[in-house]
Amino acid sequence: MGQSEKIRGTDGRHCRVGSCPPARRQMARWRALQGGRRHVVGEFAGRRKMGGIMGARHSGAGIELRKGVRSETIRIVFQYQGKRCRESLRLAHTKTNIAYATRLYGEVVNSIAKNSFRYKDFFPNSKTVKAMQKPQPATPRKAPPRPTTVGQLLDDYLRIAERNLALSSYNNYQQVAQTHLYPKWKQMPAASVTARDLRTWIMSLTVKRKTIQLILTPMRNAMELGVTEDLLEANPFDSIKLSKLLPREQRTSTFRADPFDIDEIEAILLSCSREEDRNMLQFAFCTGMRPSEYIALQWKAVRKDRHYVAVEGAYVDGETKNTAKTPAGLRNIDLRLGALAALNGQLPYTAQDAGLVFVNPTTRQQWNGDKPIYKRWKEILETAEVRFRNPYQTRHSFASNLLMLGANPLYVASQLGHADTTLVMRTYGKWVHAGLEDDKRQRLLQLYRQSNEKRVDEFPRFD
Structure with missing residues (x-):
C-alpha cells in the first residue's frame, strides 16, 4: 500500500x-x-476505485483483483476436471498486468477445451501442482463381476413362469430343471454355452422327442431371457434343429392306445372291493373323461333329466381349474347306461353334500391328483389278473368301444373333447372296422347304450 x-x-x-x-x-x-472479502462481478462498478479499501473485485470473466495490506494480486479463476481452481499472480493492478492476466486466462481455458492443458506448465509453483505430484494412495481394485450362469437365468425364468403359467406347466418345468438342467448347466457361464455344446448334449439324451422338447423348453426360454436383458448377444438355441439331431426311432413316438376289452373291463369292476372304487372306474370307462376331469366333477354338472354330464374343469397338481386341456375340452358328454348306473350307486356316498361326485373313500377328501388313484388302480388290476396299463387307458377304451359299436368318428371326437377326427383316426383307426365276436356286442351295449330312450338306436345293427 x-x-x-x-x-x-x-x-x-x-x-x-x-x-x-x-x-x-x-x-x-x-x-x-x-473489507477484505471477495466481491462478485460488478459489485464495485461505479462505487469503488482501484487503490481503495482492501478486498477483491472482478475485472472481466475469470479475473479477480485482490488488494491486501501491503500488496496487490490478480487471481485467475477457472474450472478444471470438475473443480473450481484459483491461481494468484503477484502483480499490481495496472492495465498492462490486467491485460496479461486476461490473456493467460484465455490460454488456460482454450488448453482445457483442447484437452492439452498441463497445470505445471502454466502455474509451476502452484500448491495444486504439488498436490497432484504427491503419490496417490492405491485404489483397491474391485473384483470383476462374476459372469451370469445358466443356473441364474433358469432361476429368473422359473420365477416368471410361476406367475404366468398354469400350475401344472410350472411344476413340469421345475421338475425338468431339477432333474436334467441344473445338474448339467447350473454353474456354467451362460455366455460360454455354444450351439455345439447343446447339440452334443441333446444327442446324448435317450428319451423320446416329446420328452426332449419338454426338457429344452425352460432352458431355451431362460437363454432368451438373457438375450432380452442384454446379458447374451444371441440365443444358441436359434441354430438348433431338433429334427436333424434325433435318429428316426427317437423321433417316432412309441405311444399306442392299448384299450381294455369287455372281458377285462368286467374283471376289473368285479375286483373292486369298495363300491365307490367301482362306481368311479365304471364311470371313467363309460364317459371317456380324463382322471383330472372326473375327480373334479360336481353333482351340479350332472344333468340326468337331460341325459348328459358337463365337463366344467379339471383338478391338476392341487389346483381346480375352470379350463380344459384343449379349447374343445369343456364339453357335454352323453350319459350311457354304465355311467348312469355308476352315478346312481354313488348317490348315497356324496350326493348329500352336493359337492364332488367322487372322493377318496379312505380320507373322504378330494382325490389329490392321479397318484393315489394310480396306486389303488394297480392293486385292483393285480386282483383281477389283468395285464397292467395306466388308468388313462379307460379313456382309450371308451373311444375304441364306441367305434367298434359303429359310432361316427366325428361324434366320438366331440365326446373326447377333440376339435376334429384327426387324433381319433390316428389313434383308434384300427378299431373302426373291428368286429365283435360272440356276445361281446351285447355286453358292451349294456354299458355303452345311451340312457336317452330316444337315442337307443344310436349304433347300427349288424345281422
Missing part, C-alpha cells in the same frame, strides 16, 4: 497512512481488514 494512499480515520477525517497517529492507524487497518 503506497504512502500517498489515504485512509479514513476514526474521527472521520482522511489522513495519510504514514502520518496517522498509532491509535488512528491501528483502527484504520482494522477497518480495511473488514
